[in-house]
Amino acid sequence: MIENIKRMQKVKNIREIDIKDKRILIRVDFNVPLDSELNINDDTRIREAIPTINYCIDNGAKSIILVSHLGRPKQRCEEFSLKTILKRLERLLLKDIVFVDNLDNAQIILNTLVDGSIILLENIRFYEGEEKNDDNLSQKLANLCDIFINDAFGTSHRKHSSTYGIAKYAKQKVAGLLLKKEIDSFAIALTNPLRPLLLIVGGSKVSSKLTLLNAILDIVDKIIIGGAMSNTFLKAVGYDTKASFVEDDLLEEAKHILRSAKEKNVKIYLPVDVVSTDNVKDSKEIKITPAQDIPNGFMVVDIGPATVKLFNEVIRECETIIWNGPLGVYENQKFSRGTFSISHAIANTYAYSVIGGGDTADAVDKAGDKDNMSFTSTGGGAGLELLEGIVLPAFEVLDKKE
Template sequence: MTRTAPLSPFPILDDAELAGKRVLIRVDLNVPMDGDKIADATRIDRILPNLQEISAKGAKVIILSHLGRPKGREERYSLRPVVGELSARLGRPVAFAADCVGPEAEKAVEALKNGEYLLLENTRFHAGEEKNDEAFLDRLAALGDVYVNDAFSCAHRAHASTEGLARRLPSFAGRSMQVELEILTNLLSHPVRPVMAIVGGAKVSTKLELLGNLMRRVDILVIGGGMANTFLAAQGKKIGKSLCEMDLADVARKIMADAATEDCEIVLPVDAVVAQKFAAGAPSRVVPIDEVGDEDMILDIGPTSAARVEMLIEKARTLVWNGPFGAFEISPFDAGTNAIAKVAARFTKSGQLESIAGGGDTIAALNKSDAAKDFTYISTAGGAFLEWLEGKELPGVEALRVNSRRR
């Protein structure tokens, strides 16, 4: 039941003439590494169709990305180990240049034939990347004729390769960027109601803007994880030794009052799984939320709370999810998140629900429960996904929009 609309504010590949052109394509190859091995190739898989399409259209495919947060040139952050995996998944050779600007990059680009692939070294090896420096941009832009941004996950950064190039070259959204923008735009602008949001994670302070924006847009806002403890404490509930931001109790009370004004139902746990030690196999028990002991830590929602959320999901037609309900990394504190994820996946698979999830912990939790594959869309973006849901403008997206107006 995924609904997509024409992406008129953003130029897409359908609008581009690529044959014979040098195409600089920004992707996100910031993949988790285990030594020199790729631990998770999800981000590589996402960009393959886009790379293959550009190659098939007869362009010279010049791939830009960062890896990690190097301070200058640090070989442990080199993109060289990614070449083999990228080549294997494309089924074609991928050349590599040991720099992203300068003589080595220029020589490698010059050697490219139409349809061939080249991966340039980590853009963050140069300070000019994160500074969006004009001199660095000059050198980067000189390598291409066209720019394609297929890295939504980096679109909240105003860096040279994510925002600056869109101001220098004819620019287009890549296919995975296009899909992400279409889905998220529809989610916020034209959702099928009722709309339900699940927001979890550790801290209210990191998601204040998200909560404020969502309460104006959704019908039901479920708060879980450590965040829920702050709201419970704000209601006068005892939470023992649970993670909590007591200094934000007044903020939590205001959020609940504002939600009532916006006709948004806020859902908090009514029971919890508690333990006196956060460790695998630690003795735990389920208690009503009013019976949390002084030495207890709330580490997951209880079965009654999970059943209530599952019932709400059954009635919802759109779900957006960011953040787990409990300490999902350790059993038995993963039970609430797992149960709810499976219900959301089942209703999505049956066509009853449109479900969108994003954020690193959320993806890990949904993968752990084997539910991610059945969600309508899983965003690999973390910060960009959150900032979009918060209603913020993303520099990488806005640069494409401005470029579209110029054309």
């Protein structure tokens, strides 16, 4: 794992090349959450792309083309059009941006614009070839630029045309400032961390974190397991989890992880008490009980107060903390207390803290602790694969330092 992270740190970044008078294509990640009225709920990913765009502007780029996806569209539709984020982007950059709704017209429009212009291309996933890493689409994108900059960490684990295939044809391909910040931040936490090093892992499924748990046992000192995935571990140690979600086919794997942790002197902490309910969506009864005394017909939806106290004590002891996955159904206010308490505990330490993307970042934001974390990643799946020790495909194809 550590060697692979160091390999990814060796990619060239935008500060190490000359971009003056060059045509720049930046793969950004504007995949932001929208409400039913197509209003942006959280513009963090747009804001995180601004430093790289401004660097290109300030250093005399001839043109800047921004390429992103939004959602998982099956076909062209207003719901997933990047027109939705155009005005927000213009306000953040304090510049007019040319919107191009068809890739085939991009080169024609590019030739008519004054130097320094910025183009936002329509959702790249409107093109069927994007997710198939289509060679023709990759070449079309590369033809629009002299330099390809990947600044979309959230999609860096995908072999798509705009993140991977384009590099085959681009003259120069380097990391943007966000991509560099992401890999450097994970490197601080993993390659030479202040100890004790704590991993907090949650979410719904053990299966999604299995590789991570096995890979990281050689690095961390302590692991806290919460969320629905802790049900599988609780059942593996002999508790009856009643109606709670459990991956029964992974009970032996859970036992193996617990044994391996003990052999490697890694302390694993499971919930000692839980919040459970008869129905997640329409709760008639909510109970707090020891983890081994869940009522019949009830399912676990949060960690209990004794567990919060235990986990908080563990957090206070640690100097480096990595958190990936909420510890309960935090989206429901009734079941958010455990996750939010853990967020507050991390925010109140002096530890170096790395927050995994997706739901974890959203939970930290809702808890009001975002500004008190050392680093919040913009990538969910990408961050998870990085923690698993995988060299992310987007890094594989970028130019390397001498």
